[in-house]
Amino acid sequence: MTVPDTSQTRLAESRSGAAPLFSATGVTVRFGGLTALDDVTLDVLPGEVHGVIGPNGAGKTTLFNVCCGFVRPGAGTLTWRGQRLTGLRPHQLAGMGIARTLQGLGLFGGLTVLENVLTGADRFRRTGFGSALLALPRARADERALTERALAALTEAGVAEYAGRYPGSLPYPVRKRVAFARALAADPELLLLDEPASGLGAAELTELGELVRALAGRMSVILVDHHMDLVMTVCDRITVLDFGRVVAQGPPAQVRDDPAVIDAYLGEEASRGGDHG
Amino acid sequence: MRALVHRVLPSSVLLRHVLAVLAALVVVVLVLETTSQFRNSQFATMSYYAIAAVGLTVLTGLNGQISLGHGALMAVGAYTTALLLADGAVPFPLAMLAATAVTALVGVVVGAAAARLHGPYLAGATLALAVGVPGLAIYFDGLLGGEQGLRVSSPRPPDWLDDALYFLTANDLTGAKYLAYLGWGTLLLVLLLLANLMAGRYGRVWRAVRDDEVAAELAGLRLGRLRVLAFVVSAACAGLAGSVLAMVVRLAAPSGFTIVLSLSLLTAVVVGGLGSLTGALLGSALLVFLPPAVTNVGTSAGLTGVQAAQLAPFVYGVVLVVVMLVAPGGVMGLVRSWRRRGLRQGGSR
Numbered sequence: 001m002t003v004p005d006t007s008q009t010r011l012a013e014s015r016s017g018a019a020p021l022f023s024a025t026g027v028t029v030r031f032g033g034l035t036a037l038d039d040v041t042l043d044v045l046p047g048e049v050h051g052v053i054g055p056n057g058a059g060k061t062t063l064f065n066v067c068c069g070f071v072r073p074g075a076g077t078l079t080w081r082g083q084r085l086t087g088l089r090p091h092q093l094a095g096m097g098i099a100r101t102l103q104g105l106g107l108f109g110g111l112t113v114l115e116n117v118l119t120g121a122d123r124f125r126r127t128g129f130g131s132a133l134l135a136l137p138r139a140r141a142d143e144r145a146l147t148e149r150a151l152a153a154l155t156e157a158g159v160a161e162y163a164g165r166y167p168g169s170l171p172y173p174v175r176k177r178v179a180f181a182r183a184l185a186a187d188p189e190l191l192l193l194d195e196p197a198s199g200l201g202a203a204e205l206t207e208l209g210e211l212v213r214a215l216a217g218r219m220s221v222i223l224v225d226h227h228m229d230l231v232m233t234v235c236d237r238i239t240v241l242d243f244g245r246v247v248a249q250g251p252p253a254q255v256r257d258d259p260a261v262i263d264a265y266l267g268e269e270a271s272r273g274g275d276h277g
Numbered sequence: 278m279r280a281l282v283h284r285v286l287p288s289s290v291l292l293r294h295v296l297a298v299l300a301a302l303v304v305v306v307l308v309l310e311t312t313s314q315f316r317n318s319q320f321a322t323m324s325y326y327a328i329a330a331v332g333l334t335v336l337t338g339l340n341g342q343i344s345l346g347h348g349a350l351m352a353v354g355a356y357t358t359a360l361l362l363a364d365g366a367v368p369f370p371l372a373m374l375a376a377t378a379v380t381a382l383v384g385v386v387v388g389a390a391a392a393r394l395h396g397p398y399l400a401g402a403t404l405a406l407a408v409g410v411p412g413l414a415i416y417f418d419g420l421l422g423g424e425q426g427l428r429v430s431s432p433r434p435p436d437w438l439d440d441a442l443y444f445l446t447a448n449d450l451t452g453a454k455y456l457a458y459l460g461w462g463t464l465l466l467v468l469l470l471l472a473n474l475m476a477g478r479y480g481r482v483w484r485a486v487r488d489d490e491v492a493a494e495l496a497g498l499r500l501g502r503l504r505v506l507a508f509v510v511s512a513a514c515a516g517l518a519g520s521v522l523a524m525v526v527r528l529a530a531p532s533g534f535t536i537v538l539s540l541s542l543l544t545a546v547v548v549g550g551l552g553s554l555t556g557a558l559l560g561s562a563l564l565v566f567l568p569p570a571v572t573n574v575g576t577s578a579g580l581t582g583v584q585a586a587q588l589a590p591f592v593y594g595v596v597l598v599v600v601m602l603v604a605p606g607g608v609m610g611l612v613r614s615w616r617r618r619g620l621r622q623g624g625s626r
């Protein structure tokens with residue numbers, strides 16, 4: 001693969017107890033009278049997989065929207081590699097090395113799978129409008145380099161065989177992988193995954209777990225999901241949200257036994273009878 | 278991995294497009310040399326409709342922005358050309374370039390406004406443009422000639438070209454044929470450039486912005502800039518089309534740029550299939566060749582000339598409605614689905 005493998009260096013940093021790659025501090029978001037996030041603080045270390053769990057409506061997607069600049073928090077700060085982020089705009093993320101998958105996939109219906117993923121790799125383009133207009137050799141070389149990245153990401157997500165198909169013609173689990181590949185093609189340092197497991201069967205869940213675990217070390221991941229088993233096996237640390245508040249934070253074993261978590265989340269999960277949301 | 282990259286990426290986009298354009302050029306020469314002067318002038322008309330339509334199909338089909346104002350942008354190109362050619366000091370290719378540039382500049386302004394508008398608001402704003410711009414010509418009648426418009430001295434064929442073509446085809450180069458060559462040469466150049474854009478990054482990101490704004494933004498795409506760029510490219514085409522129109526019609530007058538022109542262009546791209554260059558060509562052919570055909574049918578069915586002439590817009594409307602109902606993807610959409618069905622029956626999947 002041509003995607004540079006920096007796993008060794010990034011892992012070394014995390015081992016030496018490096019500063020967080022990304023942090024959100026004291027983030028509060030209100031929608032009218034509803035407090036969606038209340039003084040939420042979260043640190044992501046380089047190379048770690050950080051889980052964010054909580055019942056529906058707990059504020060997980062809103063937290064991602066704050067991290068991406070779609071929602072401006074009423075209070076709180078974001079920090080990226082030690083620098084405070086002010087006035088973050090969504091289109092800046094890719095260039096900074098942050099990629100995100102959307103809960104509703106958000107695939108481009110009129111683009112083939114390959115083109116979808118090429119869009120994810122767009123931040124690596126080096127040529128401009130003039131070269132494209134005249135189809136100069138360097139525009140072609142540029143497209144070839146992007147295509148190599150995109151195919152590497154598709155292969156990693158296990159969906160390279162669908163490169164020429166349109167998303168609408170593919171089964172849902174394949175589409176999820178395409179969306180995943182599109183985020184990977186940006187070769188991010190931080191990957192935000194919003195409910196990557198929703199709508200997947202048990203076997204696909206295991207595969208997803210392996211896929212995410214394989215990213216650990218190479219990049220940091222924030223994983224939002226309902227599925228306790230997935231989150232517990234895949235994540236290095238977990239933050240539990242309930243009604244917009246952090247009710248627990250720590251490694252899986254510690255969080256699993258936290259009474260506040262059982263109360264807030266596992267109780268609800270049990271009462272919902274394993275509903276896949 | 279390299280083998281895979283080569284399989285999915287055509288060996289050379291430019292080479293393929295240049296070959297296609299050269300093949301098209303041969304066809305154009307054959308057709309123009311073997312048809313009557315009347316047909317030649319119809320082809321000249323088709324060329325400027327098509328230049329504007331291919332630009333519009335990029336904007337509406339690829340980037341999802343509707344424009345009811347492209348007729349007005351053509352007017353900008355036409356008047357610029359008329360003004361520049363007035364005293365014979367400016368060579369016509371320079372006037373064409375200037376018309377393209379001026380209209381592209383207008384496109385920056387209109388596109389910046391359009392990038393913030395959606396659906397009916399965008400339609401309304403561009404409609405206002407279509408209605409307002411011809412009014413300018415009447416308001417500034419000292420410069421722009423009012424209702425009468427400006428007469429344009431169309432370029433005469435240079436002697437060397439006349440000689441060369443006579444040598445090749447033993448036909449004289451009439452004014453109508455020369456203008457048809459001029460229009461089609463311009464059209465093929467525009468097609469080449471647009472096909473390059475569509476096959477590369479810009480075609481892709483324009484469609485991405487059209488399909489999902491949030492996902493496009495997360496991929497690092499600047500929605501506003503890409504929308505304005507699409508508008509500018511489209512406006513440049515419209516300006517160039519207006520320039521060709523002015524030279525073919527020998528006139529730039531408000532009556533040539535009514536809202537009907539804008540609607541006709543939109544009809545052409547929708548009927549041909551949004552986002553398809555070939556579709557835009559087919560649609561433009563329809564604009565030129567359908568009305569006389571309908572009029573003929575009308576007069577032979579016993580209608581008076583005036584009644585028969587009024588039949589044409591009606592038939593447009595019917596064609597548009599039928600296409601929307603039967604084949605929302607336009608003619609090219611139908612062709613694509615036939616091809617796909619053929620593949621499936623061939624058992625290649």
Ligand SMILES: Nc1ncnc2c1ncn2[C@@H]1O[C@H](COP(=O)(O)OP(=O)(O)O)[C@@H](O)[C@H]1O
Binds near residue numbers: 031036056057058063
């Ligand atoms: N744009 C918005 N406007 C108003 N309320 C919102 C908006 N987005 C989210 N909410 C509300 O904020 C709360 C948290 O939502 P969300 O972050 O989507 O939860 P989760 O992803 O954890 O299920 C919910 O009650 C939701 O209805």
Ligand SMILES: [Mg+2]
Binds near residue numbers: 060061062195
């Ligand atoms: Mg959510």
